[in-house]
Amino acid sequence: MRTVEPVRRRGGLWHHLDFRRLWIGETVSQFGTQISQVALPLVAILALHASTFEVGLLTAFESIAFLVVGLPAGAWVDRMRYRWVLVVNDVVRAAGLASVPAAQAMGALTIGQLYVVALVVGVGTVFFDVAYQSYLPQLVDRRGIVEGNAKLQASESVSQIAGPSAGGLLVQALTAPYAVLVDALSFLWSASWVAAIRARPPKPARRPDRHLGREIREGLAFVLHDRNLRAIAMCTGTANLFNTMGFAVFFVLLARDLSLSAGAIGLIMSTAAVGGLLGSFVATRVARRFGQGPTIWGSIAVSMPTGFVAPFVHRDWSLGLLAVAFVVFWGTSVVYNITQVSFRQGLCPPQLLGRMNATMRFLVWGTMPLGGVIGGALGSAVGVRGTLLVAAIGGCLPVLPVFFSPLRWQRELPTYVSDDETRSSPVESAS
Numbered sequence: 001m002r003t004v005e006p007v008r009r010r011g012g013l014w015h016h017l018d019f020r021r022l023w024i025g026e027t028v029s030q031f032g033t034q035i036s037q038v039a040l041p042l043v044a045i046l047a048l049h050a051s052t053f054e055v056g057l058l059t060a061f062e063s064i065a066f067l068v069v070g071l072p073a074g075a076w077v078d079r080m081r082y083r084w085v086l087v088v089n090d091v092v093r094a095a096g097l098a099s100v101p102a103a104q105a106m107g108a109l110t111i112g113q114l115y116v117v118a119l120v121v122g123v124g125t126v127f128f129d130v131a132y133q134s135y136l137p138q139l140v141d142r143r144g145i146v147e148g149n150a151k152l153q154a155s156e157s158v159s160q161i162a163g164p165s166a167g168g169l170l171v172q173a174l175t176a177p178y179a180v181l182v183d184a185l186s187f188l189w190s191a192s193w194v195a196a197i198r199a200r201p202p203k204p205a206r207r208p209d210r211h212l213g214r215e216i217r218e219g220l221a222f223v224l225h226d227r228n229l230r231a232i233a234m235c236t237g238t239a240n241l242f243n244t245m246g247f248a249v250f251f252v253l254l255a256r257d258l259s260l261s262a263g264a265i266g267l268i269m270s271t272a273a274v275g276g277l278l279g280s281f282v283a284t285r286v287a288r289r290f291g292q293g294p295t296i297w298g299s300i301a302v303s304m305p306t307g308f309v310a311p312f313v314h315r316d317w318s319l320g321l322l323a324v325a326f327v328v329f330w331g332t333s334v335v336y337n338i339t340q341v342s343f344r345q346g347l348c349p350p351q352l353l354g355r356m357n358a359t360m361r362f363l364v365w366g367t368m369p370l371g372g373v374i375g376g377a378l379g380s381a382v383g384v385r386g387t388l389l390v391a392a393i394g395g396c397l398p399v400l401p402v403f404f405s406p407l408r409w410q411r412e413l414p415t416y417v418s419d420d421e422t423r424s425s426p427v428e429s430a431s
Helices: 017-047 052-068 070-077 082-105 111-139 142-174 176-195 212-224 227-257 262-272 274-290 292-308 318-347 350-365 368-382 384-394 399-403 419-424
Strands: none
Touching: 017 052, 017 082, 017 111, 017 142, 017 176, 017 227, 017 262, 052 070, 052 111, 052 227, 052 350, 052 368, 070 111, 070 212, 070 350, 082 111, 082 176, 111 142, 111 318, 111 350, 142 176, 142 262, 142 274, 142 318, 212 227, 212 350, 227 262, 227 292, 227 318, 227 350, 227 368, 227 384, 227 399, 262 318, 274 292, 274 318, 292 318, 292 384, 292 399, 318 350, 368 384
16 A cells, blocks of 8 residues: 655655645645635625724634644544545535625625634634644655645745735625635635545554543643643744734734725735745755754744834835835744744654644644734724734744743754664654
8 A cells, every 4th residue: 555655866746746736735725725814804894894803803713723623633633544634624614615705695794604604614724734734744754744844835835925916806806705715616626636646544543442532632742741842832822822913903904094905905915925935945954054943943033023014004115114024024934834843743653643733733823813802802992003013022922932942952853763763773762
């Protein structure tokens, strides 16, 4: 039974058919997701005239699934074939998004339905992301993990460049509710590519004594007992809390306070995401030059000042400064993500991948619904710009857990090896 295809020395994963299918499917899905990140808030703001708090609550519903089902999702995914988890959850998200233009056509669209759609899409994303990050090591050998993550991050960055501008133009041409239909179709296309992957890893054996609670505890213990993973979880969770707080009111600032068109908003978002593409190209070189640990904390430190641009932006030259800030923010964020995700995948035993990824997502994305609610409430109480300033100040905190950890000086991070590999080549064990 074919599972892992070795990575060729020349060309690397370009010649890996199954990885290319996963890559294309994920790229298409990411492109559509970027459209919805512009379209859904604009549906609430422009079509339903939602308040600032309601827009913030919509942001919370988009991420609350990671808090509610994040931990059990890892245990469930570890019992399933990753490929079909990806396909099913692509289809589920497509159905949820397609209900938005359908309801609009019937004149029945409400803010309550947007909350439900955001929640359904969020649940699908929980299972998809846990399975996708666990599936990559099954498709390629461990030498290809960093390259695979870099390529996936590059395609995500390309979608961030083209997706928001396309989303803004689609909102202007079709109106926001109908622009969401493009995202629904993208998930179906993604599902078709993932379904075509030829590798058929065996379904995990059913343990006679399996217990959901114990399996969840095993994933939690693996993450919480490792100093590096704890530091990464604290850093990313804190960053997501304050980033989501700012993001909850960011579109209100652009669309309502600055009266920018949907096309202009999409253009700003796309220009900012150029940094993500650059980050994906240099991440491996940066980690090689400075070391994995210093790259993790250094990329966060470089991104901190960028949050102080949005609170003071106006409809003038400062919009260009905002785009530059986003270039830096996304570039450093992608370098951080490629380095820390590759480290996590290389450190974790295969049988724990789903639970490890789910635990990390629970810890680092579970803060996002709280950030959305706080951002919406603060936006109503102290205004949009005050909320963005609080988020920028809080955004300086995430560097502390990773800086005051072994990551500060570890150039080469530990990796997992099987018993067979240990007999032939000793490797530093997990801390």
